[in-house]
Amino acid sequence: MDEILETWSHLSSTERMAMFAALPRGQVDNFFLDLPSRDQLEIVLALPEDERRIWLRLLAPDDAADLIQMAPADERARLLAELDTVAQREVGALMAYQEDEAGGLMSPRFARLRPDMTVDEAIAYLRRQAPQLETIYYAYALDDSQRLAGVVSFRSLFAADRHRTVRDVMRTNPVVATEDMDQEAVAKLFSQHHLLAVPVVDAGNHMKGIVTVDDIVDVVQEEASEDIQKLGGMEALDAPYLEIGFWRMVQKRAGWLAILFVGEMLTATAMGHYEEEIARAVVLALFVPLIISSGGNSGSQATTLVIRAMAIGEVRLRDWWTVVRREFWAGLVLGTVLALIGSSRILIWQSIWKPYGEHAGVVALTVAISLLGVVLFGTMAGSMLPFVLRRAGLDPASASAPFVATMVDVTGLVIYFSVASVVLRGTLL
Amino acid sequence: MDEILETWSHLSSTERMAMFAALPRGQVDNFFLDLPSRDQLEIVLALPEDERRIWLRLLAPDDAADLIQMAPADERARLLAELDTVAQREVGALMAYQEDEAGGLMSPRFARLRPDMTVDEAIAYLRRQAPQLETIYYAYALDDSQRLAGVVSFRSLFAADRHRTVRDVMRTNPVVATEDMDQEAVAKLFSQHHLLAVPVVDAGNHMKGIVTVDDIVDVVQEEASEDIQKLGGMEALDAPYLEIGFWRMVQKRAGWLAILFVGEMLTATAMGHYEEEIARAVVLALFVPLIISSGGNSGSQATTLVIRAMAIGEVRLRDWWTVVRREFWAGLVLGTVLALIGSSRILIWQSIWKPYGEHAGVVALTVAISLLGVVLFGTMAGSMLPFVLRRAGLDPASASAPFVATMVDVTGLVIYFSVASVVLRGTLL
Numbered sequence: 129m130d131e132i133l134e135t136w137s138h139l140s141s142t143e144r145m146a147m148f149a150a151l152p153r154g155q156v157d158n159f160f161l162d163l164p165s166r167d168q169l170e171i172v173l174a175l176p177e178d179e180r181r182i183w184l185r186l187l188a189p190d191d192a193a194d195l196i197q198m199a200p201a202d203e204r205a206r207l208l209a210e211l212d213t214v215a216q217r218e219v220g221a222l223m224a225y226q227e228d229e230a231g232g233l234m235s236p237r238f239a240r241l242r243p244d245m246t247v248d249e250a251i252a253y254l255r256r257q258a259p260q261l262e263t264i265y266y267a268y269a270l271d272d273s274q275r276l277a278g279v280v281s282f283r284s285l286f287a288a289d290r291h292r293t294v295r296d297v298m299r300t301n302p303v304v305a306t307e308d309m310d311q312e313a314v315a316k317l318f319s320q321h322h323l324l325a326v327p328v329v330d331a332g333n334h335m336k337g338i339v340t341v342d343d344i345v346d347v348v349q350e351e352a353s354e355d356i357q358k359l360g361g362m363e364a365l366d367a368p369y370l371e372i373g374f375w376r377m378v379q380k381r382a383g384w385l386a387i388l389f390v391g392e393m394l395t396a397t398a399m400g401h402y403e404e405e406i407a408r409a410v411v412l413a414l415f416v417p418l419i420i421s422s423g424g425n426s427g428s429q430a431t432t433l434v435i436r437a438m439a440i441g442e443v444r445l446r447d448w449w450t451v452v453r454r455e456f457w458a459g460l461v462l463g464t465v466l467a468l469i470g471s472s473r474i475l476i477w478q479s480i481w482k483p484y485g486e487h488a489g490v491v492a493l494t495v496a497i498s499l500l501g502v503v504l505f506g507t508m509a510g511s512m513l514p515f516v517l518r519r520a521g522l523d524p525a526s527a528s529a530p531f532v533a534t535m536v537d538v539t540g541l542v543i544y545f546s547v548a549s550v551v552l553r554g555t556l557l
Numbered sequence: 558m559d560e561i562l563e564t565w566s567h568l569s570s571t572e573r574m575a576m577f578a579a580l581p582r583g584q585v586d587n588f589f590l591d592l593p594s595r596d597q598l599e600i601v602l603a604l605p606e607d608e609r610r611i612w613l614r615l616l617a618p619d620d621a622a623d624l625i626q627m628a629p630a631d632e633r634a635r636l637l638a639e640l641d642t643v644a645q646r647e648v649g650a651l652m653a654y655q656e657d658e659a660g661g662l663m664s665p666r667f668a669r670l671r672p673d674m675t676v677d678e679a680i681a682y683l684r685r686q687a688p689q690l691e692t693i694y695y696a697y698a699l700d701d702s703q704r705l706a707g708v709v710s711f712r713s714l715f716a717a718d719r720h721r722t723v724r725d726v727m728r729t730n731p732v733v734a735t736e737d738m739d740q741e742a743v744a745k746l747f748s749q750h751h752l753l754a755v756p757v758v759d760a761g762n763h764m765k766g767i768v769t770v771d772d773i774v775d776v777v778q779e780e781a782s783e784d785i786q787k788l789g790g791m792e793a794l795d796a797p798y799l800e801i802g803f804w805r806m807v808q809k810r811a812g813w814l815a816i817l818f819v820g821e822m823l824t825a826t827a828m829g830h831y832e833e834e835i836a837r838a839v840v841l842a843l844f845v846p847l848i849i850s851s852g853g854n855s856g857s858q859a860t861t862l863v864i865r866a867m868a869i870g871e872v873r874l875r876d877w878w879t880v881v882r883r884e885f886w887a888g889l890v891l892g893t894v895l896a897l898i899g900s901s902r903i904l905i906w907q908s909i910w911k912p913y914g915e916h917a918g919v920v921a922l923t924v925a926i927s928l929l930g931v932v933l934f935g936t937m938a939g940s941m942l943p944f945v946l947r948r949a950g951l952d953p954a955s956a957s958a959p960f961v962a963t964m965v966d967v968t969g970l971v972i973y974f975s976v977a978s979v980v981l982r983g984t985l986l
Contacts, residue, residue: 133749137871138873138876161751162749162750162751254715255715255716258712258713258715258716259716261712263712264711264712264715265694265711265753282693282694282711283687283690283692283693286683286684286687286693287684287687287688315774318771318774319774319775319778320562320591321591322590322591322771322772323771324694324753324770324771341753341770341771341774342747342751342752342753342770343751344774345744345747345748345770345773345774345777346748348774348777348778348781349748349777349781349869352777352778352781352784352785353865353869355781355785356781356784356785356788356861356864356865357861357862357865359785359788359789359861359958360788360857360858360860360861360862360865360958361854361857361858361861361958362858362861362862365862368866368871369862369863369865369866369871369872370866370871370872370876370879371871374883374886374887377887378887378890378891381855381858381887381891382890382891382894384858385851385854385855385858385891385894385895386894386895386898388850388851388854389847389851389854389895389898389899390898392846392847392850392851392854393847393899393902395846395847395850396843396844396846396847396902399842399843399844399845399846400843400912403839403840403842403843406835406839406842407836407839410832410835410836410839410842411832413828413832413835413839413842413845414825414828414829414832415825415828416828416842416845416846417821417824417825417828417845417846417849417966417970418818418821418822418824418825420846420850421817421821421824421849421853421962421963421966422814422817422818422821424850424853424959424962425790425814425817425818425821425959425962425963426810426814428789428790428958428959429789429790429791429810429813429814429959431789432785432786432788432789432790432791433786433789433791433794433798434798435785436782436785436786436789436798437797437798437799440778440782442797442798442799442800443798443799444567447567447799450799454803457803458803458806458807458810461807461811462807462810462811462814465811465814465815466814466815466818469815469818469819470818470822473822473825483829529788529789529790529857529958529959530853530854530857530858530958533850533853533854533962534850534854537846537850541846
């Protein structure tokens with residue numbers, strides 16, 4: 129099955145339909161269910177209308193909702209109509225939620241119990257319901273108004289004395305997600321509490337559905353991909369790399385690249401201000417790329433660390449002062465290391481090939497001080513920008529590493545030439 | 558419970574022990590179980606020896622193994638001895654595996670059935686075993702030599718006719734993980750097949766344990782964090798940002814930063830080669846940061862995209878040619894966009910403030926051609942480096958964005974000054 133899925137992901141649409149048609153009857157169901165919604169939709173749309181029904185009806189309501197939401201607007205009603213009436217109502221309700229919130233992830237087919245049932249009655253009831261349910265591993269005790277009273281794991285129900293009631297064995301105050309909770313927050317619940325399913329409730333504690341952990345693995349992958357792509361300096365792609373259309377991908381990359389480029393044009397302006405200094409001491413120009421890239425690299429490190437720590441909840445907004453102090457000292461140490469390497473390089477080269485003229489000593493000093501300043505600035509700016517963005521209600525991952533690098537490049541030039549104008553006054557300048 | 562965990566993660570060790578001691582009896586068990594292994598170990602080690610046993614025995618064997626493996630070497634035997642003899646054997650066996658392979662993630666307490674049991678016998682048997690098992694949601698049918706014959710989900714067992722046998726309802730050829738399978742590969746199995754548990758077998762198909770999906774959510778988060786940190790140009794931290802020791806963190810950052818710095822020193826060498834050109838046409842120096850950063854940014858994008866697509870299995874080694882072609886065209890389009898913006902900027906500035914002298918037209922042309930070349934090179938190099946690294950058996954995520962940027966910086970300078978020496982011959986140079 130794995131090899132089939134592997135092969136599948138690298139076929140053209142026509143090849144896919146041929147392969148789908150060729151799969152043996154006994155395998156094709158599971159194969160279809162294992163596919164991502166995008167691919168399921170591709171198959172369903174490619175089939176003649178009278179063959180669509182069996183595939184659509186095979187899907188759980190939450191998966192059917194995902195598929196239909198991905199379809200072109202004019203196909204949606206037709207696809208929905210292929211489901212049976214119960215499923216139509218369920219799927220319709222799910223489609224009202226955003227794809228990336230708890231309501232959009234949940235299945236409405238959870239196991240309901242009454243708190244006053246006996247354990248034996250509950251087990252017998254679940255046994256009858258099992259075929260229709262997404263999972264029976266947790267069952268939910270609801271009161272008469274469908275409010276969530278407690279949760280009982282099937283295992284504890286199974287291990288309990290059969291004459292006790294559900295109320296006796298259920299866990300009250302369970303971990304719940306609200307309908308509009310962001311999927312990242314839902315994923316955090318799962319990872320903190322090691323749960324297999326989380327009930328979704330509305331503001332009045334009425335139970336709406338359950339989110340199961342198998343859907344969360346995908347959510348976590350998806351969120352990590354988005355963050356990684358934003359850190360790489362682009363908009364998050366909304367489809368796999370090999371499947372997204374060429375122009376759509378270029379567009380998602382060109383936007384940020386152009387913004388960064390316009391920002392980076394400030395370096396030309398800054399360099400323009402120091403044109404006279406460069407003309408007088410060309411040797412200064414030689415170290416420009418070295419100095420600004422060191423600022424960029426140290427800024428990338430700091431911003432990546434902080435953004436990731438924020439994304440998985442290790443660092444919160446109010447930790448900013450701890451982070452400032454930590455990064456200040458880190459920047460100082462890292463800057464010192466690079467300053468030592470950089471100035472040694474200049475002095476060693478000078479002692480062998482003498483490329484930097486009679487004032488190599490002060491040039492080395494200029495480079496060393498600038499490196500310390502630039503790395504310190506890069507580290508501080510890189511670590512603080514995510515806090516500023518989150519504070520402003522923006523996604524800290526947008527403080528992508530290249531964005532920090534651009535910001536640090538301009539400042540790095542100013543630091544470098546300011547240090548030079550002080551240190552080299554009377555010698556080179 | 559969430560608020561307690563939130564608070565916890567920001568306390569000092571002493572505060573944590575005080576809080577742990579103060580938690581009400583009814584909550585403290587679940588709280589302890591929800592903590593990461595590192596924090597559980599911290600508590601256990603801080604407790605007097607005669608209080609350790611109850612906490613260690615509360616843990617499932619896989620969690621106990623994780624905790625003991627994290628303990629200082631001289632404490633491990635003492636901690637292991639606190640477990641009962643069965644658990645000692647189980648935990649000892651688990652500790653033989655690497656933490657990041659299937660064997661290291663698995664629990665040996667899975668539900669075993671014989672294929673010739675009736676459904677009713679199987680259910681009654683599971684009911685008795687339930688309290689000792691990690692999960693009963695899947696049960697595994699083993700033959701007389703403990704080889705895996707099939708898997709039956711509890712739900713299907715429950716829904717089946719009670720007089721049929723396990724063999725009739727079990728799924729043969731289930732998805733399995735091998736003992737030494739990397740945890741990233743195991744995570745992929747879960748995400749492809751939407752499973753709650755995967756059986757772990759040795760080379761002879763003997764069943765060793767199960768990996769459950771709740772552990773996989775953490776694996777996925779952990780792997781994503783590692784990749785993100787490597788992409789940010791540092792070694793992956795092995796502890797949360799606020800918990801890792803200062804010097805340990807600095808060390809993980811300084812290593813890469815110094816390597817990148819040494820690589821970047823080549824820019825000073827390259828610039829040295831063009832010192833004469835810069836002296837003759839200082840205007841050339843002004844655009845150095847702009848041009849090399851554009852190469853770096855486009856390289857970052859490409860390498861991030863490809864590394865992530867590889868990590869989640871969307872792109873494989875043999876797709877390299879597809880990626881080359883795609884990125885060639887992407888680089889050409891992106892380079893053209895930046896070339897247009899860059900040359901317009903120069904011409905517009907020139908028409909207003911005349912900062913670039915009489916030869917602004919050819920300078921704009923030089924910058925435009927160089928941008929196209931540098932962006933194309935950055936995109937190609939950034940997208941190919943992960944393939945080269947993976948081919949060489951290295952982790953593609955080490956081709957971090959700053960690493961690509963450094964490589965592209967040096968090449969970018971060569972491209973820029975080569976273009977300049979051709980285009981500006983006879984005018985500025």
